[in-house]
Amino acid sequence: GAVVSQHPSWVICKSGTSVKIECRSLDFQATTMFWYRQFPKQSLMLMATSNEGSKATYEQGVEKDKFLINHASLTLSTLTVTSAHPEDSSFYICSAGALGGEKLFFGSGTQLSVL
Amino acid sequence: SQQGEEDPQALSIQEGENATMNCSYKTSINNLQWYRQNSGRGLVHLILIRSNEREKHSGRLRVTLDTSKKSSSLLITASRAADTASYFCATGQRGGGATNKLIFGTGTLLAVQP
Numbered sequence: 001g002a003v004v005s006q007h008p009s010w011v012i013c014k015s016g017t018s019v020k021i022e023c024r025s026l027d028f029q030a031t032t033m034f035w036y037r038q039f040p041k042q043s044l045m046l047m048a049t050s051n052e053g054s055k056a057t058y059e060q061g062v063e064k065d066k067f068l069i070n071h072a073s074l075t076l077s078t079l080t081v082t083s084a085h086p087e088d089s090s091f092y093i094c095s096a097g098a099l100g101g102e103k104l105f106f107g108s109g110t111q112l113s114v115l
Numbered sequence: 116s117q118q119g120e121e122d123p124q125a126l127s128i129q130e131g132e133n134a135t136m137n138c139s140y141k142t143s144i145n146n147l148q149w150y151r152q153n154s155g156r157g158l159v160h161l162i163l164i165r166s167n168e169r170e171k172h173s174g175r176l177r178v179t180l181d182t183s184k185k186s187s188s189l190l191i192t193a194s195r196a197a198d199t200a201s202y203f204c205a206t207g208q209r210g211g212g213a214t215n216k217l218i219f220g221t222g223t224l225l226a227v228q229p
Contacts, residue, residue, distance in 0.1 A: 032214060043118065043203060044158075044219040091156060095217070102146055102165075102207060104217055106158040 002028045004096050006107025013084055014115055021079045021110045023094030030096035033077035034104065035069060038091040050077050084114045119204055119220035129225045136223040138204030139184075145215050146207040147180055147187050151200045152222075160204075161187045161189075198222045 003026040007057040011111075013019050023033055032051050038043040048064075050071035058064045068080040077096075081088055091111050095104040119140035128134055138147070149161040164171045164180045166188070171178045177190040186203055203222045207215035 021158060032216075036219075043222045045118070046216060046218060049160075049216055093156075093158065097215070102163060103160065106160075109156045111156075 002026075002098075002105040003094075004030075004040055004094065004105045004107045006094050006110055009108060010111040012113045012115065015085055016083055018080055019084055019112060021094070021114045022080075023077045023096065023107050025075050025096045025105070027057055028096075028098050028105075029074040030077070031074065031099045032097050033071055033081045034095045034097075035067070035077075035079050036057075036093045036095065038093065038109075041061070044093060045075070047079075081112065084112070086114045088112065117217060119206060121202075121204060121214075121220040121223045123223060124221070125226070127228065128194055129228050130194060130196055132194055132227075133176065133200070134144070134194050134225055134227070136189045136202055136204075137188045138189070138220045140204075140206045140218075140220070141185065142206070142208060142218075144182070144208055146208040147178075148205045148207060148217065149176075149178060149187075149189050150203045150205060150219075153200045158203075163203045164208075191225075194201050194225075194227045199225060199227045201225070 005024045005067045035047045038044045040046040046054045047062045048058045048071045056069035071077040094107045121138045146165045148163045151159045162173045175192045182188045201222050204220040207218040
């Protein structure tokens, strides 16, 4: 199956700093990428949808100025958590889909811990 | 919230028994998918059923879909200890641009006792 690479796997940062997470599709062109957040023992919540070359669409309740998404190419999307706070500590997972595709391919996730 | 709901929230069974998980959703869907997530966090795609399909099989997995009731079920037969994981249904919905977006259900934590 298609491969989506997500980095870093885990990151610890101080409160107030910004953290960038990368999501790359390695063997296909990802026209659309999705970013999810998962708190412990909870489900995956969709944060935003990004289409290559256009602005991301954020789900209700997700602050677009706090979670900056860039999808500059068909193989790379980045999520930047700006001015991170302890409540942003969570597991972030990206997924990517090809044009018209039914299936999404998931990265391995990034565990963010904000001290 | 568009999020689907699953029941039971947690299920504990003995090896060899069957496990059934149910998923209900709220909106129109293009497809419904089931995923598994181990405590190590990676998501594993199990099976996809399209909105015009009613049942699908894959190995020990059997999935049903009832679009009139907006519900689906996942049956794992002859369970093994290695099946212990969280299971999520996810509905493929319009709104993801050229690709369907996936909205996940609340999940079922399955524990299979050896």
